[in-house]
Amino acid sequence: MFRFIVRRLLQLIPTLFGLSLLLFIWLRRLPGGPETAILGERGTPEMRAVIRRNMGLDEPILVQYGRFVRRLIRLDLGTSTSTKRAVTTEFIERFPGTVELTITAMVIAIGVGIPLGYLAARRRGRFLDHASVGGSLIGICIPVFFLGYLLKAIFSENLHWFPSSGRQDPTLGATRVTNFFVLDGLMTREWDAAADALWHLVLPSIALASIPLAIIVRITRASVLEVLNEDFVRTAEAKGLTEQTVRRRHVLRNAMLPVATSIGLLAGGLLSGAVLTETVFAFSGIGAFVAEAIGQRDYPVLMGFILIIAVVYVLVNLLVDLSYSFIDPRVRVR
Amino acid sequence: MALLEVEDLSVTFARRGQRAVHAVDGVSFSVDAGEVVGLVGESGCGKSVTSLAIMGLLPKQPGLRVGGKAVFDGTDLLQLDDRSRRDIRGRDIAMIFQDPLSSLNPVIPIGLQVTEVLTRHRGMKGETAAKEAAALLDRVGIPDPKRRLKEYPHQLSGGMRQRALIAMAVACQPRLLIADEPTTALDVTIQAQILELLKELVRDSGTALLMITHDLGVVAGMCDTVNVLYGGRVVETARRRPLFRQPRHPYTVGLLGSVPRLDAGRGEKLNPIPGSVRDLLPWPEGCAFAPRCARRTDECVGEPPELVHAHDGRSYRCVNPEPVPGLVPAPREEESA
Numbered sequence: 001m002f003r004f005i006v007r008r009l010l011q012l013i014p015t016l017f018g019l020s021l022l023l024f025i026w027l028r029r030l031p032g033g034p035e036t037a038i039l040g041e042r043g044t045p046e047m048r049a050v051i052r053r054n055m056g057l058d059e060p061i062l063v064q065y066g067r068f069v070r071r072l073i074r075l076d077l078g079t080s081t082s083t084k085r086a087v088t089t090e091f092i093e094r095f096p097g098t099v100e101l102t103i104t105a106m107v108i109a110i111g112v113g114i115p116l117g118y119l120a121a122r123r124r125g126r127f128l129d130h131a132s133v134g135g136s137l138i139g140i141c142i143p144v145f146f147l148g149y150l151l152k153a154i155f156s157e158n159l160h161w162f163p164s165s166g167r168q169d170p171t172l173g174a175t176r177v178t179n180f181f182v183l184d185g186l187m188t189r190e191w192d193a194a195a196d197a198l199w200h201l202v203l204p205s206i207a208l209a210s211i212p213l214a215i216i217v218r219i220t221r222a223s224v225l226e227v228l229n230e231d232f233v234r235t236a237e238a239k240g241l242t243e244q245t246v247r248r249r250h251v252l253r254n255a256m257l258p259v260a261t262s263i264g265l266l267a268g269g270l271l272s273g274a275v276l277t278e279t280v281f282a283f284s285g286i287g288a289f290v291a292e293a294i295g296q297r298d299y300p301v302l303m304g305f306i307l308i309i310a311v312v313y314v315l316v317n318l319l320v321d322l323s324y325s326f327i328d329p330r331v332r333v334r
Numbered sequence: 335m336a337l338l339e340v341e342d343l344s345v346t347f348a349r350r351g352q353r354a355v356h357a358v359d360g361v362s363f364s365v366d367a368g369e370v371v372g373l374v375g376e377s378g379c380g381k382s383v384t385s386l387a388i389m390g391l392l393p394k395q396p397g398l399r400v401g402g403k404a405v406f407d408g409t410d411l412l413q414l415d416d417r418s419r420r421d422i423r424g425r426d427i428a429m430i431f432q433d434p435l436s437s438l439n440p441v442i443p444i445g446l447q448v449t450e451v452l453t454r455h456r457g458m459k460g461e462t463a464a465k466e467a468a469a470l471l472d473r474v475g476i477p478d479p480k481r482r483l484k485e486y487p488h489q490l491s492g493g494m495r496q497r498a499l500i501a502m503a504v505a506c507q508p509r510l511l512i513a514d515e516p517t518t519a520l521d522v523t524i525q526a527q528i529l530e531l532l533k534e535l536v537r538d539s540g541t542a543l544l545m546i547t548h549d550l551g552v553v554a555g556m557c558d559t560v561n562v563l564y565g566g567r568v569v570e571t572a573r574r575r576p577l578f579r580q581p582r583h584p585y586t587v588g589l590l591g592s593v594p595r596l597d598a599g600r601g602e603k604l605n606p607i608p609g610s611v612r613d614l615l616p617w618p619e620g621c622a623f624a625p626r627c628a629r630r631t632d633e634c635v636g637e638p639p640e641l642v643h644a645h646d647g648r649s650y651r652c653v654n655p656e657p658v659p660g661l662v663p664a665p666r667e668e669e670s671a
Contacts, residue, residue, distance in 0.1 A: 125396075229393070231436040237391055238431075239451045239502060240424030243416075249450070250439050328441050329486040 001325075008318050012311065019310055020072070020303065024065050027299055033057065034081040037296045055081060068303070077307075078300035082293065087304045090289065095308070096179035097167055098285035100197075101277065102270045104205035109212040110263065117220025117259075118252065124225065132217055139214030144273070148207040148280035155203060165282035168197045204281040208274060212266040219262050223255040230254070256327055264320030268313035336364035337542050338388070338510055341403040344566075345380070345387050348397035357383045359566035359617055360402070365510065370536060370543045372557035372574075374550065374589070380566040381546045385512050387412075389429055390419045406510070425455040428503035432515040434495035438487035444471075444498050445483030451505045470501040474531060493524035497531065504535055511536065512544045517552065529555060550593050554578060562586050565614045565622030568641075572648035582648070582655040584629045621652070629654045 035043065035051040052058050056067070071078060077087035120132040156164035168174060168181050174193035177184045182201070185194025227233065228251060236250045278287030286305065293301040324331045343361045348354040358380040365371045373381045386392045388404045388411060404411045406427065411419070423429075431437040439447060448467040452458040458466055464483065471479035474497040487495055496516060503511055513532065517525035533556055536543045545557055553560055553574065560577050562570040562585065570583040581587045588607035609626040620635035621627070627634065633653045643649045 231431060231433060232439040234391055235431060235437045235499070235502075236439070238389060238423055238429040239454065240420045240422065241450060241454055242420065245450065245454070249442065249446075253441055254439070329443075330440060330488050 001322075005318065005322070008314070008321070012314050015314065016307060016310060017069075020068070020307060021065065023303060023306055024068065025061060027297075027302060028057075028061060028064075030297065032297055034297045034299065037082070037298075072307075077304035080293070080298055080301050082296040082298045082301075087300045090301065091286065091304060091308070093179060094284065094286045094289050097181070097283060098271065098274050098278065098287060100167075100180055100182060101201060101205055101208060101274055101283065101285060102267070104201045105208035105270060105274075106212065106263075106267055108205055108209040109216050109266070112209075113213045113216030114220050114256075114259065117217040118224050118255075120217065120221045121224035121228065129221075133221070136214035136217045139210045139217075142210065143276075144207055144210065145276045145280050147210055148204065148277055151203045151207055152280070162203045163200050164203075167200050167283055167285075168193065169200075172196060200283075204277050204283050207280070208270065208277045211273075212263075212270060215262060215266060216259060220255065220259050223258045224251060227251050227255045253327065257324070260320055260323055260327060264317045267316045268309070271309055271312055337367045337369075337407060338365040338544070339403070339405040340364065340384070340388065341405070343384060343387060343402035343404060344400070345383050345392065346397075346399040346401075347395075348399065350397070354397075356566055356617075358387065361563065361566065361568055362402075363561045363568060363571065365542050365544055367509065368536070368540045368542055370533075370545060370556050370558050372553045372560040373544060373546045373563060374548065374553055374560055375563035376548055376589075379563040381548075381563050382514055384563075385429065385514050385544065385546055389423060389427065389512065390414070391429075421455075424451050424503075424508075425506045426508055427510045427512065428506070428508040429512040429514065430496070430499050430503045430516050433519045434492060434499050435487060435519075437499055438495060440487055443484055443486055444490070448483070448498070448502050448505060451502055455506045466505075467501075470505055471498065474498070474501045474504070474535075475527075476501070492520050493527060496520060496524075496528050500528075500531065500535070504539070504541070507539055508541060510542045510544065512546070514546045515548070517547075517549070532556070550589060562589070565617065567617060567622070567651065569623065569652070570648070570650040572650075576646060576648055580656075580658050582644070582650045582658070583623075583652050584627050584654075584656060585623045586650075587656050588626075588628075629656070 033052070034055060034057070035048040038051060039047055049058070056064060068078070075088065077091075079085065080087050080090060083090065116132050120129040123129050152164050155161045163169070172190075172193050174181065174185060174190055174197075175188045177187055181197035182194050185191065185197055232254075233246065233250050236246045241249075274285060275287035275291055277283065278285045279291060282288075290301065290305050292298075293305070341362050343358055344356065345358040346354050346356050361380065361384055363371065363373070373384060375381050383392070387400050388406075390411065392398060392400065400412055402412070406422070411422070414422070438444070445464065445467055448470060449458070449463040452463045452466055456466075467483055468479040471482055476482050476494055476497050482490070482494070482498075487498075490498065500516075511532075516532065517528050520528060529552060532543065532545075535541065543556075545552065547553060557574050559571065559573055561568050562577075562583065564585050570577070570581070570586050572582075577586065578590070581590055585607070588605075591605040592607060594604055607626055614622040615624050615635070616622070617638045620637065621630075621639050624630050624634040631654050639651050639653050641649050641651045642655075
């Protein structure tokens with residue numbers, strides 16, 4: 001088990017190396033550059049050249065990459081060309097919001113998706129089944145930003161149940177410890193701050209959860225239907241076990257395997273998918289910052305963001321693989 | 335009175351816009367306490383569906399209709415509600431299946447799969463249940479039962495898996511054990527061991543055994559009474575010896591003829607039954623076996639043949655049965671006596 005984890009973490013190194021090299025070259029091939037973003041259309045070629053030289057962009061690309069890697073080893077992602085602050089500092093401030101949002105969305109997607117998918121399978125062909133299958137199709141089809149605006153219009157502007165933007169009411173003057181606002185509130189015992197932060201999370205996380213929720217419902221439903229037809233379920237029935245035991249012990253546990261895989265794949269994607277949701281709800285996470293960075297051709301920020309997403313992806317899927325060996329004894333990690 | 339009396343059992347699968355399929359079409363047979371009864375036929379003849387219908391394990395689906403009676407110890411199993419059925423299953427009637435690997439839950443240890451029956455029907459828990467489970471595994475010939483209890487199905491060999499399933503089935507000393515082709519998925523040497531084990535278990539505990547098989551070798555080695563099924567109906571019922579010595583129904587004759595024999599002469603060919611189970615005539619239009627039958631006459635088509643009860647306690651469903659050597663040919667008056 002331990003060796004498996006170490007090996008998987010070591011595999012991360014070549015992955016990140018390859019990914020960063022590809023991205024490094026590819027980003028610099030994009031038309032325009034930070035100098036255009038700074039100067040606009042009117043900058044003279046001389047002014048552009050000065051800026052490029054100051055940023056070290058006039059050197060050969062491999063030299064630039066070498067410098068990037070040397071800094072990366074010291075966990076230094078460089079300085080943002082647009083805010084002039086260290087990329088790591090920017091990330092430490094902004095990532096927690098995105099992580100908070102992603103985790104809440106995942107909790108909603110899993111907590112609602114698995115029971116709903118299971119019930120749909122049990123009531124196959126009945127109203128709940130049709131409703132959840134149809135609903136999940138809508139969930140997959142509706143663009144996140146549209147759903148975001150819709151939720152905002154209904155629950156915030158009309159009904160005033162939830163705040164429409166931001167992560168917390170600034171007038172509370174909450175203390176910052178980790179920049180995870182809910183966690184901060186709990187740690188400093190500022191309960192009202194924690195509740196307010198949680199309140200701000202509701203609408204954006206529902207919007208973000210819509211697609212993974214729909215996918216989890218469908219995968220759970222299909223998986224349960226498949227397991228219900230398995231021979232061992234018939235054996236369990238032949239033993240005269242109660243319906244409850246058959247479902248919990250024999251059906252659900254076996255049906256969870258494909259669901260676990262999909263959760264791993266979804267969780268990584270969710271982190272990068274938060275960009276749109278954050279923009280709609282003016283939620284100060286990493287998303288809005290990165291969207292801005294694309295326009296500014298802010299290479300260090302983009303590199304850092306994509307590398308972190310890659311690391312998160314690998315870690316989440318490592319967790320999923322580990323959870324496999326708990327769910328299914330046939331998958332023994334070595 | 336018989337322990338299990340199946341009377342005119344029928345199972346129909348109806349699909350909207352399609353012709354209803356009569357998988358089992360009026361099957362009747364009985365099993366006495368402690369008796370070993372065979373249900374024999376080719377694939378698709380309705381033998382597995384019969385057993386699942388008795389157990390109430392047919393997959394619930396719209397269009398499924400089960401008719402007739404299956405009276406076990408005075409209660410009609412087909413009329414029971416779900417809860418009472420679950421009380422009987424595993425305790426009074428147990429079942430073992432064809433493919434031991436897929437019949438075991440892959441993600442929970444063998445031990446729990448045995449103890450859950452003990453907990454459900456015998457109220458055993460914890461240490462007591464574990465001890466009893468080990469004793470059961472030992473009884474079905476699994477060596478080192480304590481260690482095996484912690485293992486998972488994929489860590490056991492095919493024969494061991496079937497033994498484990500048998501242990502689960504006999505855990506509550508049921509009065510009837512239904513075995514649905516229990517050896518089909520196993521090696522020949524293992525097959526013999528499993529059959530030997532089953533024989534031993536039913537002899538020692540007085541459990542009745544309903545053996546469902548297509549293998550006449552299994553029948554010859556185990557069964558007291560044999561029911562031959564064709565197209566969802568019983569076409570011949572007889573004690574084992576008379577059946578093998580003098581089969582009366584042409585289908586039984588065909589089944590026996592298609593078994594390879596070691597004492598056959600060199601170059602002697604097997605005699606398979608021509609055609610397949612699919613070439614059957616719906617029973618209301620005559621004898622289902624008629625399209626494949628060598629002894630077909632004009633009388634075979636038009637009306638379904640009645641079950642003929644012969645004087646020696648056997649019965650067959652045929653208008654032109656195989657003659658019994660020593661008797662005068664055309665024995666039709668004698669048969670109905």
